[in-house]
Amino acid sequence: MNIADVVSGQAKWRGIQWALFSATARKVLAAQLRAILPARALLGPLHPREVRFKPGRELTAYYDAHIYREGRETKETHCVRPIAVSWGTRANWGADITKAVAEAERHSVAAPFLQLMADFPAWSMRIQVSPLDTRFTQLARLSDPRHVRAMLADAFESGKATSHHQTSDWIVTSIKYRPGRRHVLRYDPGDPANGATLFAKVYIAEEKARAFRREDGARTFRVACEVADAVAEHCEGVDCLRPLAYLAEDAVILYPKLCGVPLSAYARRLDLDSARWLRRAGAALRTLHRLPVALAGRSEPHDLSAEIRSIVRKSDPIAVLLPHVGSAIEALLDRVRELHDRLPQEPATFTHGDLKTEHIWVAADGLTVMDFDSARPADPALDIGYFLADWQFQQAAWDQAQIEGMYESFFAGYAASAPKDLSIRARLCEAVELLKCAVRRVPLFEKDWASRIEGLVDHAEAAIDDVQRTLVLRT
Incomplete structure (x- = not known):
């Protein structure tokens, strides 16, 4: 086995497992990390969080690296640092790396690492350590407690944050580190009695860099506030x-800490409480769909065809690693297009656009919906389909009676008298979103990766068959 065969896809999924977990590969990665750590530091476990594969181009794994400073494995010396490791033809540094490194050095955010980047050409390997990122150039200063203190003090003075968030000492933790893609930071007050935890969602600040990712922090902030008011x-x-x-200079949105648990926790439990909160989620989504469509802050509507195109663009890894499943997905998407053309449509409404169960939180006083980055005008069936697909994605196994109970509970909250055409379109969208889960969300490092994907595809096919039977009975 060699890394070239892994990146090309010739080694299939077992090759990716070898690159992530084999003794040889882990030894190489550990050696490169130790080379950029002080001599007295101990490298602990590396826990994979996500793996992305672009066949023939690049394999990227995101880890939480556990480090023990001063050579002692104690709670006081322990820290966790996110890293990104890439192998492949694209694993090289861009022209902006000098600027990113200089920014990190200026804010002294490398420790306990001596530097935030490393290369190992023999394996076409590149390592990035948080907070290094050439596209999110402000990430280094947003990870500097001194800058955070000044930034939040300015926000307080300008009335953008309450005095409850004014403290002299902040602890910065990287919650999500995805270089070039997205970042979330957690700010905890050094003294909890003098402040409250905040979360910072970071956006690309420079227009040139934003050509790669078009998220707009100012628009998201405006939409979230207006939707919350409505x-x-x-x-x-x-x-x-x-x-x-929203702090424009740093292109960052600050959020308060939520109380409660994500609805995904109930999706995994499947009890009476799950049914109750599922009804409440249906009612919450109905409320969102009744909002003025202009609140989405976008004029161009999103439709099922666009959703299918996004799945096709991301399906290359499946086609290479599991060719028979890739062919099945392609055939199912063709069936979806044909069936969708036969269904009556309705005008676009306001939609959330990314309604996973983790974006709805449950507390004693009700539900809280979050993350409106993808809000847009669209067929409401897309939101319904994605939510129901995600509810099933959270489960270890599918039971037909439980799935029927899911539909009953959700639509009892959404609208018991929902038009039949909407429920049929939602079922078709659910199938598409199950395929999206198969293509994009099953972690490549999981041992049952292939079987989970096959299960999702089978379940999507069952949903498509259900829609087809319904349409046949109507003719």
């Missing part, structure tokens, strides 16, 4: 997470 005025038992501030 929902608070018209609905009880559901809230939308209101951001505290």
Whole structure:
């Protein structure tokens, strides 16, 4: 086995497992990390969080690296640092790396590492350590407690954050480190009595760099605030997470800490509480779909065809690693297109656009919906389909009776008298989103990766068959 065969896809999924978990590969990675750590530091476990594979181009794995400073494995010396490791033809540094390194050095955010980057050409390997990122150039200063203190003090002075968030000492933790893609930081007050935990979602600041990712922090902040106002005025038992501030200079949105648990926890339990919160989620989504479509902040509508195109663009790894499944997905998407053309459509409404169960939080006083980055005008069936697909994605196994109970509970909350055409379109969208889960969300490092993907595809096929039977009976 060699890394070239892994990156090309010739080694299939077992090759990726070899690159991630074999003794040889882990020894090489550990050696490269130790080379950029002080001599007295101990390298602990490396826990994979996500793996992305672009056949013939690059394999990237994101880890949480556990480090023990001063050579002692104690709670006081322990820290966790996210890293990104890439192998392949694209594993080289861009022209902006000098600027990113200089920014990190200026803010002294490398420790306990001596530097935040490393190369191992023999394996076409590149290592990046948080907070290094050439596209999110402000990430280094947003990881510097001194800058955070000054930034939040300015936000307080300008009225963008409350005095509850003014403290002299902040602890910065990287929650999500995905160089070039997205970052989330957690700010904890050094003294909890003098402040409250905040979360910082970082956006690309420079217009040139944003050509790669078009998320707009200012638009997201405006949409989230306006939606929160509208929902608070018209609905009880559901809230939308209101951001505290958008700080344009740092291109970052600040959010308060939420109380409760994500709805995904209930999706895994499948009990009476799950059914109750599923009904509440249906009602919450109905509330969102009744909002003025202009609140989405975008004029161009999103449709099922665009959703299918996004799946096709991301399906190359499946086609290479599991060719028979890739062919099955292609055939199923063709069936979806044909069936969708036969269904009556309705005008676009306001939609959330990314309604996973982890974006709805449950507390004693009701539900809170969060993360409106993808809000847009669209067929409401897309939101419904994605939510129901994600609910099933959270489960270890599928039981037909439980799935039927899921539909009953959700639509009892959404609208018991929902038009039949909407429920049929939602079922078709659910099939598409199950395929999306198969293509994009099953972690490549999981031992049952192949069987989980095959299960999702089989379940999507069952949903498509169900829609086809319904349409046959209507003719």
